[in-house]
Amino acid sequence: xxxxxxxxxxxxxxxxxxxxxxxxxxxxxxxxxxxxxxxxxxxxxxxxxxxxxxxxxxxxxxxxxxxxxxxxxxxxxxxxxxxxxxxxxxxxxxxxxxxxxxxxxxxxxxxxxxxxxxxxxxxxxxxxxxxxxxxxxxxxxxxxxxxxxxxxxxxxxxxxxxxxxxxxxxxxxxxxxxxxxxxxxxxxxxxxxxxxxxxxxxxxxxxxxxxxxxxxxxxxxxxxxxxxxxxxxxxxxxxxxxxxxxxxxxxxxxxxxxxxxxxxxxxxxxxxxxxxxxxxxxxxxxxxxxxxxxxxxxxxxxxxxxxxxxxxxxxxx
Amino acid sequence: xxxxxxxxxxxxxxxxxxxxxxxxxxxxxxxxxxxxxxxxxxxxxxxxxxxxxxxxxxxxxxxxxxxxxxxxxxxxxxxxxxxxxxxxxxxxxxxxxxxxxxxxxxxxxxxxxxxxxxxxxxxxxxxxxxxxxxxxxxxxxxxxxxxxxxxxxxxxxxxxxxxxxxxxxxxxxxxxxxxxxxxxxxxxxxxxxxxxxxxxxxxxxxxxxxxxxxxxxxxxxxxxxxxxxxxxxxxxxxxxxxxxxxxxxxxxxxxxxxxxxxxxxxxxxxxxxxxxxxxxxxxxxxxxxxxxxxxxxxxxxxxxxxxxxxxxxxxxx
Numbered sequence: 001x002x003x004x005x006x007x008x009x010x011x012x013x014x015x016x017x018x019x020x021x022x023x024x025x026x027x028x029x030x031x032x033x034x035x036x037x038x039x040x041x042x043x044x045x046x047x048x049x050x051x052x053x054x055x056x057x058x059x060x061x062x063x064x065x066x067x068x069x070x071x072x073x074x075x076x077x078x079x080x081x082x083x084x085x086x087x088x089x090x091x092x093x094x095x096x097x098x099x100x101x102x103x104x105x106x107x108x109x110x111x112x113x114x115x116x117x118x119x120x121x122x123x124x125x126x127x128x129x130x131x132x133x134x135x136x137x138x139x140x141x142x143x144x145x146x147x148x149x150x151x152x153x154x155x156x157x158x159x160x161x162x163x164x165x166x167x168x169x170x171x172x173x174x175x176x177x178x179x180x181x182x183x184x185x186x187x188x189x190x191x192x193x194x195x196x197x198x199x200x201x202x203x204x205x206x207x208x209x210x211x212x213x214x215x216x217x218x219x220x221x222x223x224x225x226x227x228x229x230x231x232x233x234x235x236x237x238x239x240x241x242x243x244x245x246x247x248x249x250x251x252x253x254x255x256x257x258x259x260x261x262x263x264x265x266x267x268x269x270x271x272x273x274x275x276x277x278x279x280x281x282x283x284x285x286x287x288x289x290x291x292x293x294x295x296x297x298x299x300x301x302x303x304x305x306x307x308x309x310x311x312x313x314x315x316x317x
Numbered sequence: 318x319x320x321x322x323x324x325x326x327x328x329x330x331x332x333x334x335x336x337x338x339x340x341x342x343x344x345x346x347x348x349x350x351x352x353x354x355x356x357x358x359x360x361x362x363x364x365x366x367x368x369x370x371x372x373x374x375x376x377x378x379x380x381x382x383x384x385x386x387x388x389x390x391x392x393x394x395x396x397x398x399x400x401x402x403x404x405x406x407x408x409x410x411x412x413x414x415x416x417x418x419x420x421x422x423x424x425x426x427x428x429x430x431x432x433x434x435x436x437x438x439x440x441x442x443x444x445x446x447x448x449x450x451x452x453x454x455x456x457x458x459x460x461x462x463x464x465x466x467x468x469x470x471x472x473x474x475x476x477x478x479x480x481x482x483x484x485x486x487x488x489x490x491x492x493x494x495x496x497x498x499x500x501x502x503x504x505x506x507x508x509x510x511x512x513x514x515x516x517x518x519x520x521x522x523x524x525x526x527x528x529x530x531x532x533x534x535x536x537x538x539x540x541x542x543x544x545x546x547x548x549x550x551x552x553x554x555x556x557x558x559x560x561x562x563x564x565x566x567x568x569x570x571x572x573x574x575x576x577x578x579x580x581x582x583x584x585x586x587x588x589x590x591x592x593x594x595x596x597x598x599x600x601x602x603x604x605x606x607x608x609x610x611x612x613x614x615x616x617x618x619x620x621x622x623x624x625x626x627x628x629x630x631x632x633x634x
Contacts (some may be wrong), residue, residue: 063338075605075606075610084606084609084610085606085609093609102472126537133474152624154466154471155576156573156574156576157450157574157575157576157577157613158575158610159571159572159575159604159605159606159610159611159612160571160572160573160574160575160576161573161575162572162573162605163572163573165484165572165605166483166569166572166573167484167485167565167569168484168487169484169487169488170485170486170562170565177605178603178607179568179603245487246377248484248487249484251484251496252483252484254476254477255476255479255480255482255483256473256477256478256479256480256483256573257473257474257476257477258473258474258475258477258478259473259474259477260474272472286495286496287476288392288476288479288482288494289392289401289402289476289494290495291403292401292410292476293392293401293476294476296474296478
């Protein structure tokens with residue numbers, strides 16, 4: 001068996017390429033700007049260049065490299081290697097990226113959605129290590145979802161696994177997908193920021209205003225937690241409500257998949273146990289059949305931005 | 318390969334056992350009352366008796382029978398054959414039904430949730446025949462869910478696949494599971510009946526009152542459709558709202574799984590195209606990425622009560 005793999009994390013801002021060994025350690029990691037507005041072949045050629053450069057710097061021969069795995073934002077057809085649709089790239093629809101890279105690199109290329117790759121990476125070497133199943137929710141600009149089952153990515157059909165685009169409050173806040181009331185519209189980092197802005201605006205005495213320097217456009221996902229810890233009741237109410245919404249979203253995922261672990265990732269997760277403890281309890285209380293059936297713990301993803309790269313490499317079998 | 322299988326559909330009211338051939342035809346089907354209040358071993362012994370009787374009546378020898386598959390309501394551990402919890406049976410918690418039946422019958426016994434079996438049966442011989450993936454929602458007293466992926470039941474972990482127990486309107490109607498606002502609380506046949514009763518009560522002129530003989534406890538899932546077809550606007554509003562709620566629920570399932578087909582079953586599905594046409598369109602309009610990615614059709618399950626029995630037999634490989 002060939003001992004090394006190349007992992008690619010294709011993002012809207014940067015392309016990262018790394019060489020990963022059989023123990024899921026990254027030997028070399030390189031990065032370059034994506035230039036997401038360019039024609040897709042230019043982006044693809046940069047991926048090829050970066051991958052080969054990483055291989056060379058790691059001192060790994062092509063013969064010792066089992067293949068290339070790549071995580072990509074948006075909707076990916078894992079079977080055909082097509083990027084069906086991604087709003088991170090200009091005019092990418094049904095782009096045959098996988099087959100182009102396979103030909104250019106002369107190596108097998110496997111692809112999946114970036115959140116799927118992150119979930120797989122966390123199972124291989126992160127906060128879900130040793131678990132055969134995990135659901136990951138990425139709390140960022142939006143809410144992404146990745147599912148690992150029996151140690152592999154559960155892809156669903158093309159366009160599936162959009163876990164953030166399921167209803168939390170039918171008819172509620174407008175979501176980026178065009179529907180109203182999706183989990184993403186309540187549980188993303190952006191949603192938390194919006195919730196904190198509204199609360200701070202309604203309560204001029206809230207410490208959150210001060211922490212924003214009087215300008216609510218400076219609000220970020222950390223400020224409500226900082227203000228709550230300093231005793232600000234308005235901020236605490238924002239956090240409490242956010243935890244209920246996120247708790248409901250995670251309970252949904254537990255009722256659907258009942259994985260061994262639920263992971264959350266994103267900047268807001270720097271809060272650690274302030275999130276995981278109440279969320280784990282919320283799931284225990286609210287999941288189907290209550291305490292009769294064990295519920296999974298909620299944990300913070302631990303690999304940060306390396307999760308996607310390691311997980312992408314794990315796509316190569 | 319042994320050409321015949323036994324399928325068991327264990328329900329809260331009746332036990333059904335059948336012998337199924339390699340073409341998924343039922344050769345013989347027998348049934349007896351479940352007696353769900355009895356100790357589980359008495360129920361199990363009746364299953365054994367019924368299975369062997371079906372085999373005998375079909376003229377099939379044990380040597381020609383590959384094994385037994387059984388669908389069971391509630392939470393089933395498909396790996397261990399335990400019924401973890403089922404509110405259809407008195408005091409059934411972690412009942413080792415699978416191993417007991419395996420020993421008593423001297424044949425391999427596979428188990429799954431009854432909605433999973435129904436989905437598998439519909440893929441093998443019903444409305445999803447030829448599809449490698451399908452999501453089935455059963456609209457009855459509650460909302461059950463079954464998922465077939467790559468031609469097999471996707472089990473999730475024990476306690477998972479409770480698709481009806483995911484949020485539609487956080488904080489909304491109380492659900493049988495103890496949470497508020499689940500899909501089941503809006504989309505079950507019982508929920509439709511409740512919605513129709515409320516609307517009829519609020520509008521004494523509505524035809525629905527007359528069709529209930531003046532007693533709203535006579536409301537059923539057919540009356541609002543009948544009244545709407547006769548031009549009753551209040552009934553039409555009930556149907557329109559029900560279709561939106563069910564459309565949202567199905568859109569969630571499409572965004573999660575993106576199966577090849579979505580099936581619905583239950584008494585209310587006698588309405589046929591009155592449901593499937595608007596629901597298919599609703600999903601096309603509202604699923605993630607809209608019309609950029611194909612969405613599955615919504616169809617009515619076609620095997621009726623035989624789906625569970627045929628699907629159970631299909632659990633045996």
